[in-house]
Amino acid sequence: MRQRSLRLGAAAAAVLLFGIPALAAAADGPSPTDVAVNSMWVVIAAILVLFMQAGFAMLEIGLSRMKNSGAVAGKIVINLAITFLMFWAIGFALGFGDGNDFVGSAGWFLGNADAAGDTNSLGLFDFGNALAAYNLPVEAVFFFQAVFCAVSLAIVFGTMLDRTKFIAYIIFGVVFTGLIYPIVAHWTWGGGWLFQQGFLDFAGSSIVHLQGALAAIAGTLLLGPRIGKFREGKPQPIPGHSIPLAILGVLILWVGWMGFNPGSFLGAVGYNFADVAINTNLAAAAGVIGATIGSLVMFKTLDVSQMGNGAIAGLVAITAPCAFVDPWAAVVIGFVVGILVPALVVLVDKIKIDDPIGCIPVHGVSGILGTLAVGLFATRDRLDALNLSGSEAGIFYGGGGHQLWVQVYGVAATIAFTFTASFIVFALIKYTVGLRVSEEDEMAGLDISEHGMYGYPEQFIEVPGAFPESARTDGSSLFAGSKTATSSQ
Amino acid sequence: MRQRSLRLGAAAAAVLLFGIPALAAAADGPSPTDVAVNSMWVVIAAILVLFMQAGFAMLEIGLSRMKNSGAVAGKIVINLAITFLMFWAIGFALGFGDGNDFVGSAGWFLGNADAAGDTNSLGLFDFGNALAAYNLPVEAVFFFQAVFCAVSLAIVFGTMLDRTKFIAYIIFGVVFTGLIYPIVAHWTWGGGWLFQQGFLDFAGSSIVHLQGALAAIAGTLLLGPRIGKFREGKPQPIPGHSIPLAILGVLILWVGWMGFNPGSFLGAVGYNFADVAINTNLAAAAGVIGATIGSLVMFKTLDVSQMGNGAIAGLVAITAPCAFVDPWAAVVIGFVVGILVPALVVLVDKIKIDDPIGCIPVHGVSGILGTLAVGLFATRDRLDALNLSGSEAGIFYGGGGHQLWVQVYGVAATIAFTFTASFIVFALIKYTVGLRVSEEDEMAGLDISEHGMYGYPEQFIEVPGAFPESARTDGSSLFAGSKTATSSQ
Amino acid sequence: MRQRSLRLGAAAAAVLLFGIPALAAAADGPSPTDVAVNSMWVVIAAILVLFMQAGFAMLEIGLSRMKNSGAVAGKIVINLAITFLMFWAIGFALGFGDGNDFVGSAGWFLGNADAAGDTNSLGLFDFGNALAAYNLPVEAVFFFQAVFCAVSLAIVFGTMLDRTKFIAYIIFGVVFTGLIYPIVAHWTWGGGWLFQQGFLDFAGSSIVHLQGALAAIAGTLLLGPRIGKFREGKPQPIPGHSIPLAILGVLILWVGWMGFNPGSFLGAVGYNFADVAINTNLAAAAGVIGATIGSLVMFKTLDVSQMGNGAIAGLVAITAPCAFVDPWAAVVIGFVVGILVPALVVLVDKIKIDDPIGCIPVHGVSGILGTLAVGLFATRDRLDALNLSGSEAGIFYGGGGHQLWVQVYGVAATIAFTFTASFIVFALIKYTVGLRVSEEDEMAGLDISEHGMYGYPEQFIEVPGAFPESARTDGSSLFAGSKTATSSQ
C-alpha cells in the first residue's frame, strides 16, 4: 500500500467533517446510522446520475435526424450495459483500487466485497480509512463511479451521431470504460499523481466531461461530417428532429446533476451538499442566460437548442469548482461559458467539424474552463473546510497562480492521454471493422440500415398492413461491413 | 428582529417534533447526523420539485400546437434560469429573510451564508431557531424555496401558450420571481402577517398554485384567445399535439409532488412525511376518478387530457391541507376538485377565456378550494402534533368556522395582491414591448417566428437538404417587435 | 395474532441488522433519527417505483400504434388512481394486515394509523415488532406496497394494447389491485403460508412481475391478436410508433428499479442496499448484452426494442434473488434471460399470441426464472446475514435442491391462483360489458373511438381550423358498447 502524505482528495471525499468539530464517531468507525445516511445519499446521487442516461438519450435523440433516432436510443442502452459490466470487471479496480500512481490494481469484479455493508470492505487504499472518509459500503462507491463513467461514454457519441456504425460504439465503449476512463480517473480520484500535485476536480469537469469530449473529437476527426453538413464550404443547418425531446433531455440532465455534484462528497454526514447544489443551479441558470444572449447577438434569434446547451455548459463548468467557490463565482463561471457557447458552435462549424449536439463547446471547452476556474475562484476557507491543504486558493482569492498552473497541466495531461488513446482506438476501428456506415446507409438512415426498423415507423406515411416476405430481402450480417437496406438488388 | 409569539408555521417547518418526546438534541443543536438527514430530505425534495419543470415542460408542450412546441420548451428553460438568479439575488431575502410583516429584508445573494453547513447560518429570523426547526443549512432551504417559486412561474405561462412573445415571458418572470411571489410567500412562510393570523397553507395551494393561476389569468385577459379558439362565439377544440408527452408531464408532476408536499416539513427527523405522501397520492387518485367521471358525464367521452388535469387538480388541492387532514378527507378533496374540472373547463370556455392547459380550473379553483378545505377538514390532533396552537381545527372537526374564515381572507388577500400586481406588470409589457405576437407570426407558429426553427423540423414534409442563403432573409431583431418569417418579402 | 417461529421475511424486512452487531437501539425502539432514515429510504424508493409508471407509460405508448397512444396514456393514469384507492381501502389490509395464512384482515383504509409517525402504528402483525423491522411509520410501508401493486397492474395491460376496451381496464384494475394481487402478496410478504415454507422472493419477480404477466396472458387469450398481426399464419411486424419513447420508458424503468429492489429492505439502517443496487444494475446490463446477441443471432439485426426488453428481463429476473446472490450470479441470471428474450418473442409469435411489448418473455418467463434462480444461486452467508434461517442456500452453494423445490411450488401456486382468478374476471368482463372494441373502432384507433381525439392530432395531415358542429355527430356512450367514429351514418 502506497504511503501518502496528508493530501486530501477533493471529490474522493477524503474530507474532514465540514464545519463540525466532533470527529469522535469517525475515530471509532461510523455508526450504523451514519453508514446508512452516507450510503443513502451516495446511492441516491448515483441513481440521479444513472437517470442522466435518459437525459443524454433524449438530448441526442432530439438533436438527431428522425431516421437515426432508434439507433441513438439503442446506442445509449448498450453503452450503459457495457459500462456496468466493464467497470465491474476491471474499470473500478484500475480506477479506484490501490495500485501505483498511474493505475489501480485491486478490486477486480468487486472481489472480496462482502456484501455485509462494512465500510470500504475492499480495503482499496488507505486514502479513505486514514481520513474517516469512505464511510460507506464499497458497493455504493462503485455504483456512483460506474454511472459517472457511463456519463463520460454517453458524451463521446453525441458528436458522432447519424453516421457511426453500431459496432464501433460497442468496441470503443469496451475500451473506454474498461481502460481509458479508469486510468485518468485514477490519477485524481484514485489518489494518483495528479491528486498528489494538488490538482482539483471536484466532480469531473475534466475527468468526466472533457474526457468524453476528447474521445468525441478523436472519433469525429476520423469520421468526418454528415453528408450535407457542409455545402460549398458553408455549414448547413441539419436540425434535430425534436426540440421537445432535446429539452426534456436538458431538464433531466439538470436534475441528474443534482446527484452528480452534490453526491461527489461521497458521503452526507458533515458535508454541506446543499451548498454545492446551489452553486450548480446558479451556474446552470447563468449558462442559460449567457447562451440566450449569445445566441441573440450572434444569430439574431433565440435558438432553443442553444439555450439548452447553455444550461449544460454551465453545469459542466461548475462541476470541477462547485465545492471550492462561492455562489457569485458560480454565476460568473456559468455565464462566461454560456455566452461562449454560440460563438464556439460557429467556430466548430468554421473548422469544419460536425458536432450535432454541441459536445465540443459544452463538454470540451466548458470542461476545460471549469477546471481552470478552480485556479481563479477557489477560496481558502472552502479548501480548509475540506482540509485540502495540498491545494492553493485561486488567483482572485490571493492564492497566486500556483493552483491555476496545476489545473493547466492537469488538463493538459488529460488531453494528451485521452485524445491520443481514443484516436488510436478509433483508428484501429476505422481500419478494421470500419467506423462509418456507407453513404447509402447514411442516406437511408441508421435505423433501417442497422436496426431493421425505423424509430418512428408510422411517420410520415403509414403504409398500411404488411407485405409478404420476399426472397429479395437482404439478411447479411450487420457486422460484416456495410449492409444497406436501400439498394437491395 | 421582530418579536413573535409562539405562532408556529406549518409549512415553514417551525414545528415541534412529531410524536417524539425527546427534544434534548434540539436544545443542544442538532447532531451532524440529524443535519445530514434533514438536509438530505429537503435537498431530495427540492430535486423532485426541480424535476417538476420537466413535467410542466412536457405537459405544456404536449398541449400546445406542434408549431409552438419549441417555444414552450425554450420558455421553460429560461424561466427556470431566471428564477434561480432572481431568487438568489433578492427573492429569497424578500420572501424568507427577516424583515417586517409584509416583506423580508435579509439574505440578499445568500450573503453571509458560510457554506460550512451550520444550521440557519444566515440567521434569517428567529422563527426557526426558537423552535428547533431549520435544523439544516440555509442553502437547503434556499434550494427548496427557489424551486417552489419556479413551479409558480411555470404555471403562469401555461394559459398563455401559443401566442405570447418570448420577451414577455422573460420580463414577467423577472418581476414575478424577484418581487411578487416572494412578497406573498413572506406573508405566510416568512412569518408575516397571514402566518400570524393562523393562516395555514402547508405546501402552497394558494402561495404557489393560486398565485401562478392569478398571474396567468391577468396575462390571459390582456392577451386574448388564440386565433381560431372561438368561432361565432363557440369554443373550438385546438387539441394539443401530443397526448403522450402531456401525460408524461402529468406523471412527472405527480412524482415531483412527492417532494413538493412531504418535503414541506423542511426537515425529516421527527416528521411523518410518509403520511403526507399518502394523502397526496390519495387526492391525486381521487382527482383522476373525479375528472374521468366528470368528463364522461359532461362530454360523453373519456378525455385523456381531462384525466391528467384531474390528477393535478387533486394534487393542487391537497397541497395546502396535506399535513392537517386525514386520508379520507384527502380523498374527498381530490374527488371534489377532480369532478369539477370538466365543468370548469366548459365554464372557462363559456366566459371566452382561452386556457389551453386548464390552468384556471386546475391551479386556480383547485388551489382556492384546497386552501379553504383546511378550514373544513383540519384535525385538532394533527395541528397539535405540529404544535400549531394559533390555528383552529376545521368545521367538520368541531373547530367552528374560525379557521375557514382565516383561510378565506388569506385567499382573498392573495388574489387581490397577485392579480393586481400581475395585471399591472403585464399591462406595462403590453403597452411597451408588446405581449402578443403578430397574427402572421401566430399563424406561422412561434417556433419559426421567434426561434428560427421548428420544434419538429422534419414534420410533416422533410424538404431534403438545405438551400443556399438568400439576401431576402429577414434578420431583424426579435426584440424589435413583430418579426415574421412567413411574409418576408 | 398468529404465532410464528423464527422465519424471517426477506422482502418484508424482518431482517436482522446486516453485518452490524449493535442491536441495542432496536431493542429500545428505534431512535427518531433512525426512523427518519428508514422512512426516507423507503419513501424515496417508493417515489422511484411510482416513477416507473412513467416508464411503463412511455414503453407501452412507444410500442403501441400512433392511433392508440392516447388510450394507453389514459389507461396508465386511471390505473394508478385505482390502485391507490383500492389498496388504501382494502388491498393493503388484505395483503399486509394481520390475518390468516392466506389473507390479511387488518388495516382497512389505513384505519388507526395515527399519523404521528410511530413505527408500525397499525400493529399489523407481530412479524415486524418481534424483529426490530418495520422501524418506520406504516404509511411509508403502505406507500411502498401500493406502488408495487401499481407496477403489477401496469404490466397486465401491455400485452392487451391497441384493442382492449377502456372499461375493461377499469374493472379488471379494481379487482386485481383490491383482491388478486393482495392475496398473493400476503402469502409471502404478509407472512402467509409461502413465507412460512421459506419461499424467497426479495422484491417480487413472482409476486409483482409474474402476476402481472399471468393476468396479461389470461386477458390476451380471451382477447385475441390485433387485426393484421397474423397473415396466413405468419406473424407480421406491427412496429410501435416511437422507439425513442419506448427507450425512454426502459431507462425510466431501469432508474425506478433502483427503488424497487434496494428499497425492498423496507429500511436503511443496517442494510447494504447499495449491494442490491449493484446486483440489479449488473443483471440489467447483462440482460441487454444477452438480448443484443440473441437478436443478432435470431433476427440478424440489432433490434432496439429487443435491447430494451433485455434490460427489463434482466431487471425482472434479478428482482427475486437480488439480496441473496453474488454479483457474478446476477450477471449470469441477467444474461440468460436476456439471451432468451428474442427466442421467446418468436415462440410467443409461433403460438399465435400477440404480445406487443414482450410482456410474456420479459415479465412472465424472466419472472419465473428469476424466482427459481434463488434456488440455484442463493448463498448461505447472505441468507444468514438476513437471518433467513428458514430458507436454504442454492444448489450451487451446497444447499441441495430444497430451496429450488420451494421456489418451484411457490411459482406454481402463483400461476395457478393468479391465472385462474384473472381468467375468470376477464371472462366475466368479456361476456358482460365486453373486452374488445369493435373491428371498426380498432381500425380507427382507440384514441378517436374511445377518447374522442387522437393522441397526435396534428399528424400526419393537419386539417386546419375547425369545422362547424354537425347533427350527424355520434354522442352515444362509451360504456354502451361499441361506439365507432369511423362509420357514423
Next chain:
Amino acid sequence: MKKIEAFIRHEAFDEIRDKLAAMGLPSMSISEVKGSGRQGGYTESYRGAKTTIFMRPKLKLEIALDDGDVERAVDVILEHAHTGEPGDGKIFIIPLDDAVRVRTGERGDVVLAPHSDDAPA
C-alpha cells in the same frame, strides 16, 4: 369531366369547403404539399447555420367535377383563397377521361354530379 387542382393557403380551406358543400360539391380531397412561386423564401436558423427555405407549406385541393361546375368552383376558391399577397396560390384545370365510383361501380358524369353533403348516391 374536369379535375381542379388548387394550391392554396391552409387558412382558406375551411370557408372554401363550407361554400362548396353548400353548393352541392362536398366531394374533394386535400393533401399537404410544399411549394414555391413568387412568394419569397424564409430563413431558418439552427445553431448559427442559416438557410433559406423556398418551399413553403401549402394545401393542395383536388376536386373532380362536371365541366359545368368548374367555373362555380373556381370562383369560390378565388373568392376565399385570395389575399392579394404573393403566396395565394394557383388553380389548374385538368381534363378527365372518366370517373368511377368505387362503392357502386358507376362511371362517367353521374359520379361527379352535385349532391348534398351526406346523401349516398
Next chain:
Amino acid sequence: MKKIEAFIRHEAFDEIRDKLAAMGLPSMSISEVKGSGRQGGYTESYRGAKTTIFMRPKLKLEIALDDGDVERAVDVILEHAHTGEPGDGKIFIIPLDDAVRVRTGERGDVVLAPHSDDAPA
C-alpha cells in the same frame, strides 16, 4: 397513356398492390390525403369542445399505364376497394401526353409497359 388516380380506403391497398404486381403492374405511387364525399363526418371532442371533421384520411393511388391496361387496373381496384359503404372512394382517369423513365431517358409507351416486379427494363 393514362394515369389512374384512385382515392381509396387504406385497408384496401395491400391486396390491390399484390394483384396489380401479379398482373405486371407493380409501378405505382401512393400518398396520404384527406377527403370528403358522401361519407359523413365524425366528431372530435377535446376538453369539452366538439367539432365535426369532414375530411377523413384516404389513400391516393397513382398509376400511369398504357391505355390497354386501364380497365384491368380499374377492375382490380374496384374489386378490392369495394365495401359498399360510403367512403369507398373514387377512381379518376386522366390523359397523359408522355412518360419518361429517368433511369434510361426512354419515353412513351415503353416506359409504361407491364413488367415483372423487380426486373430493370
Next chain:
Amino acid sequence: MKKIEAFIRHEAFDEIRDKLAAMGLPSMSISEVKGSGRQGGYTESYRGAKTTIFMRPKLKLEIALDDGDVERAVDVILEHAHTGEPGDGKIFIIPLDDAVRVRTGERGDVVLAPHSDDAPA
C-alpha cells in the same frame, strides 16, 4: 399548358430546383409519396417478424408550365435525378386546360410564364 409530374429521389431535388429557378421556373410544388417500380423492396424487421416493404419514399414534383418550357424542364430533371440505378423515377406530362393565379385572377398562359424567383407578376 402542361403539368409535369415527376416522381424522383429526394436527394435530387435541391439541384433541380436551383436549376429550374435559374431558368425562370421557380414555381412548383412537392409532396411526399411512396412508390414502387423496378426498384426492389427492402426488409423491415421488428421483434423477429420480417416483412418486405415495396413502397419506398419518393418525392413528387409538380410543375405547371407553358408547352414551350416542358422539354427544358424535363431535361433538367433528367440530368439531376438520373443515377442509372432502378429507383430513379419517372416523369409524366399531363395536359392542362387552364391555369388561374389566385392573387390576381389572371388565367391562361400568362400565369405560367417564366419569371424570376421572387418578382410578383
